[in-house]
Amino acid sequence: MAFRSEGDARAWAIEHGDDRGATVPVDVLGGLSHHWYGGRFSDDWRPATGAARQASLREAGLGGAFWELG
């Protein structure tokens, strides 16, 4: 879900008792998307390994337990 502001997302999460999710600024998700989804139109595309996806998250500045792929 997209929220107009971090405050809106925080208020919504409290109202709905959602303590499992996380919010990400849209520009950060945009940066991540280049790595996460890039190359899909190439015949040579293959899924990235878990290690490569974890590195993409880290490069986008997304760290901590929520972003651990396990």
Added chain:
Amino acid sequence: MTRGQAGRRDPALACGSDAVAWRLRGHLYRKIRESGVVPGRAGLRKELGVEAVEVDRALRFLADAHVLALDQAGEVWMAHPFSAVPTPYRVETPVGDYWANCAWDAIAIPLILGTDGRTPTVCPHSGVRFDLTNVGRRVGPEGSVVRLPVPARDFWDDIGFT
């Protein structure tokens, strides 16, 4: 079978090679880019010139590799970031309109198409209508956020919910 650090299989390492499946995948994404529509199994069979059973097996292979998600009938439901079915996220671009699976995917679609885009949406808390925007490589509007409902390790546990 290769397993991840927490005992989870890494689909990327386990998917191996399957010429028909990877050919199908490339074809599928080209068709989506050209038409905005995710092809069904019947169309894939005709366009690729392979038997129905081979299409079904290839789709299952790709789903097991977390490349696609299938519906209960075995049709492609999600070819990330594209959705085969209407969702609250209709991405409008100069090269076509596309259904996205979620807000994140709505941001991603113009980026991977290399085009600008806008996705009308409504803030679930304030009720304010606004557009997610892609202008060049910039994503907006500034200050807006996306809420992801589950931790990254659980994205594929219930991909529809995610």
